[in-house]
Amino acid sequence: MLDLNTKKIKKNAYRVTKVRGETASRVRVPGGLLTAELLPLIQNIAETYGNGKIHLTTRQGFEIPGIKYTDIDAVNALLQPIIEKLNINQEIPGKGYTSAGTRNISACIGSNVCPFATYNTTNFAKKMEQEIFPNDLHFKVSFTGCANDCIKTRMHDFGIIGMTEPQYEKERCMGCQACVKACKKKSVDALSVENYRIVRNTEKCVGCGECVINCPTRAWTRSPETYYRLVIMGRTGKRNPRLAEDFLVWATEDAIIKIIKNTYGFVTNYIDREAPGGKEHIGYIIDRTGFSEFKKWALDGVELDSRTIVKGPIYWGGIHYD
Amino acid sequence: MGYQTTTAKMNAIFADLSKEYVIYAPKRYVGDGTFVHIDTIRYGEITDLSEIEFAEKSNYSFKEVLLPISETLFYFTENEMKEADAPKKGAIVFLRSCDLHGLKRMDAIYLENGAVDTYYKRLRDNTKFILMGCENSFENCFCVSMGTQQSDDYDAYLKVAGETVLVDSHWDVLDAALAGATQTPVIPDSVTANDTVVTIPETVPQTLFDSPFWEDYGNRCIACGRCNFVCPTCTCFTMQDIFYTDNGKAGERRRVWASCHVDGYTDMAGGHAFRNDKGQRMRFKVMHKVNDYKRRFGTHMCIGCGRCDDVCPEYISFANCINKLDALVNDTAKEEN
Numbered sequence: 001m002l003d004l005n006t007k008k009i010k011k012n013a014y015r016v017t018k019v020r021g022e023t024a025s026r027v028r029v030p031g032g033l034l035t036a037e038l039l040p041l042i043q044n045i046a047e048t049y050g051n052g053k054i055h056l057t058t059r060q061g062f063e064i065p066g067i068k069y070t071d072i073d074a075v076n077a078l079l080q081p082i083i084e085k086l087n088i089n090q091e092i093p094g095k096g097y098t099s100a101g102t103r104n105i106s107a108c109i110g111s112n113v114c115p116f117a118t119y120n121t122t123n124f125a126k127k128m129e130q131e132i133f134p135n136d137l138h139f140k141v142s143f144t145g146c147a148n149d150c151i152k153t154r155m156h157d158f159g160i161i162g163m164t165e166p167q168y169e170k171e172r173c174m175g176c177q178a179c180v181k182a183c184k185k186k187s188v189d190a191l192s193v194e195n196y197r198i199v200r201n202t203e204k205c206v207g208c209g210e211c212v213i214n215c216p217t218r219a220w221t222r223s224p225e226t227y228y229r230l231v232i233m234g235r236t237g238k239r240n241p242r243l244a245e246d247f248l249v250w251a252t253e254d255a256i257i258k259i260i261k262n263t264y265g266f267v268t269n270y271i272d273r274e275a276p277g278g279k280e281h282i283g284y285i286i287d288r289t290g291f292s293e294f295k296k297w298a299l300d301g302v303e304l305d306s307r308t309i310v311k312g313p314i315y316w317g318g319i320h321y322d
Numbered sequence: 323m324g325y326q327t328t329t330a331k332m333n334a335i336f337a338d339l340s341k342e343y344v345i346y347a348p349k350r351y352v353g354d355g356t357f358v359h360i361d362t363i364r365y366g367e368i369t370d371l372s373e374i375e376f377a378e379k380s381n382y383s384f385k386e387v388l389l390p391i392s393e394t395l396f397y398f399t400e401n402e403m404k405e406a407d408a409p410k411k412g413a414i415v416f417l418r419s420c421d422l423h424g425l426k427r428m429d430a431i432y433l434e435n436g437a438v439d440t441y442y443k444r445l446r447d448n449t450k451f452i453l454m455g456c457e458n459s460f461e462n463c464f465c466v467s468m469g470t471q472q473s474d475d476y477d478a479y480l481k482v483a484g485e486t487v488l489v490d491s492h493w494d495v496l497d498a499a500l501a502g503a504t505q506t507p508v509i510p511d512s513v514t515a516n517d518t519v520v521t522i523p524e525t526v527p528q529t530l531f532d533s534p535f536w537e538d539y540g541n542r543c544i545a546c547g548r549c550n551f552v553c554p555t556c557t558c559f560t561m562q563d564i565f566y567t568d569n570g571k572a573g574e575r576r577r578v579w580a581s582c583h584v585d586g587y588t589d590m591a592g593g594h595a596f597r598n599d600k601g602q603r604m605r606f607k608v609m610h611k612v613n614d615y616k617r618r619f620g621t622h623m624c625i626g627c628g629r630c631d632d633v634c635p636e637y638i639s640f641a642n643c644i645n646k647l648d649a650l651v652n653d654t655a656k657e658e659n
């Protein structure tokens with residue numbers, strides 16, 4: 001007879017499934033990039049202890065279904081080399097993934113492949129993994145390389161969108177207007193021509209880098225620093241699905257890491273202990289406390305770059321079913 | 323005269339020369355490429371030999387030293403005009419053999435094609451050229467096909483090997499500076515073969531002007547002009563008259579690079595453009611680079627550096643286009659026989 005502590009099982013990144021007696025193991029891949037050598041290891045778990053199938057999760061993990069609860073220890077042993085290769089923050093070696101509250105940090109392919117990317121999304125995702133894992137609180141964080149937002153950061157608690165600050169060297173510009181056309185057709189129409197030279201509307205520019213990509217003479221280049229747009233409190237769900245709104249624009253890596261870490265403190269302080277399963281999403285907590293209380297906690301001790309624009313007060317829209 | 327010296331001594335000589343010359347060489351601009359974390363190698367001012375990118379081909383050629391991307395020619399007021407001052411210093415330019423042949427193409431266009439271009443001439447007359455050797459061919463190079471893999475038309479050849487510098491000087495100033503150095507014969511490194519081999523048709527019949535052959539390029543080319551801008555032998559420019567905004571009666575005239583692939587190149591007064599089809603633009607460029615130029619100046623214009631193939635975002639190969647054109651010309655000749 002099975003006698004299980006489901007809370008412990010869930011914390012160990014196993015799911016209590018609809019099939020009596022069977023669980024599913026979730027293999028988290030921070031940043032979504034893994035070496036191919038790990039695939040046979042995952043295959044082996046699925047074929048030895050699962051039902052031979054693997055589900056690709058929306059958050060860039062592998063869900064291995066059909067595992068007997070009694071095989072959890074054996075599966076954890078097989079997960080160990082995967083966890084080590086992925087450099088997962090683990091509490092006790094050999095005991096599998098620790099905690100499943102904070103979700104896998106997902107990332108678009110970014111500068112590994114994509115010509116539009118403004119930074120290495122995987123590396124930042126992995127860095128963030130080191131900073132905030134393991135943690136039981138329900139946070140969804142994702143990284144996207146540019147304003148196209150392929151990973152859909154706007155549906156996350158924290159979405160990080162890469163930005164570059166285009167640098168213009170007017171002596172290298174011959175006025176072909178490739179940048180102007182690209183910005184107008186593919187971005188936000190932030191460029192105009194004045195006396196055959198290009199003027200960038202800094203209020204409008206979203207830092208997508210289309211101008212840099214399209215300039216044939218390197219008159220436009222990227223800023224040495226990468227900047228980020230931090231969008232917050234997007235969500236799906238039953239009550240009030242909504243898109244994340246801008247919190248910071250032209251923010252730095254350090255500021256973003258600190259803000260997200262600060263938010264764990266905010267949530268720990270304000271979470272509704274009576275909520276079902278002790279779980280309450282950050283967005284709903286902010287709805288209760290008000291944005292300014294969140295902002296106070298989030299920006300505590302954060303050093304902002306002189307370029308960084310802090311938005312607020314933020315009002316989220318979305319659809320209300322409640 | 324050939325010499326062997328050290329990087330330290332050579333840097334000291336250049337430091338001395340820099341009183342009268344700005345020294346330009348291919349440099350690595352970290353992160354300045356089209357995409358993130360990609361570098362650009364282009365010409366810039368150097369003060370030390372270690373800044374020169376010897377190991378890779380430069381993405382842009384030396385031509386921007388003699389033909390700046392944007393150059394103010396003169397300033398005007400209501401009744402008067404004043405030519406822009408020439409740079410106070412001369413220039414020393416490091417470049418490879420193919421580019422040194424490219425210089426001859428620029429000379430042909432700006433000095434030997436009717437009226438002499440004074441703006442070009444005043445820069446050209448004060449520039450010294452230092453050859454960089456090629457131990458290996460780079461990707462897409464076809465200098466051997468174009469006969470540009472060697473040149474002795476330099477003011478000096480310079481090779482850095484660790485701390486040792488080998489120099490072959492044709493320039494009295496450098497000879498004087500190197501007077502104390504060990505004399506030794508120095509022969510420039512050059513390649514004898516490239517992976518890319520190009521065969522240029524002797525003549526291209528007028529009937530191929532409207533051949534469907536060009537349609538493929540019409541569908542592929544995005545008219546970005548990169549192939550022209552990176553090319554050491556593209557010499558086209560256009561003019562910009564700027565009226566200063568606070569005083570609409572004074573201003574300046576600039577000349578800036580132009581490209582026969584980019585929209586606007588064939589625009590005339592009234593707005594008519596006569597070469598809108600990108601395939602026809604490709605035809606125009608290709609024929610200008612090889613046969614048409616040759617009919618006028620005796621050599622092909624293209625010097626086979628392969629930069630156009632290196633840069634094209636649509637992977638259009640100029641070299642392959644010529645080879646395909648050659649095959650087409652041969653087929654056409656056979657059909658007619």
Ligand code: HEM
Nearest residue numbers: 558559560561580586587588589590591592594595596597
């Ligand atoms: C179907 C009619 C015409 C066509 C297709 C035509 C085409 C052209 C083309 C291709 C150019 C060379 C532009 C360049 O190299 O930048 C040109 C230049 C010129 N055309 Fe025409 N043209 C036409 C009629 C005319 C007429 C009727 C006149 C005068 C009454 C005229 C006067 C000129 C002049 C003065 C130039 C300038 C030459 C220069 O830039 O040095 N064209 N035209």
Ligand code: HEM
Nearest residue numbers: 559560561562563586587588589590591592593594595596
């Ligand atoms: C002494 C008299 C003239 C001189 C010295 C002269 C000179 C020139 C020059 C040097 C250009 C070329 C400009 C460039 O390279 O962009 C040009 C272009 C042109 N001129 Fe004249 N021109 C004269 C008279 C005329 C007249 C009488 C007409 C018309 C009836 C005319 C119509 C044009 C046109 C249509 C162009 C071409 C503009 C274009 O390519 O967009 N010109 N002329």
Ligand code: SF4
Nearest residue numbers: 183205206208209211
């Ligand atoms: S970065 Fe994007 S939005 Fe800004 S000017 Fe360039 S193309 Fe336009």
Ligand code: SF4
Nearest residue numbers: 173175176177179215
């Ligand atoms: S694309 Fe580059 S060269 Fe062309 S107008 Fe823009 S900045 Fe100038």
Ligand code: SF4
Nearest residue numbers: 553624625627628630
């Ligand atoms: S056409 Fe291409 S290969 Fe020829 S000189 Fe120009 S850039 Fe070099």
Ligand code: SF4
Nearest residue numbers: 556557558581582610
């Ligand atoms: S190929 Fe085009 S841009 Fe280059 S020199 Fe010829 S006409 Fe000018």
Ligand code: SF4
Nearest residue numbers: 543544546547549634
């Ligand atoms: S670089 Fe390629 S796409 Fe751009 S103009 Fe040249 S051939 Fe066309």
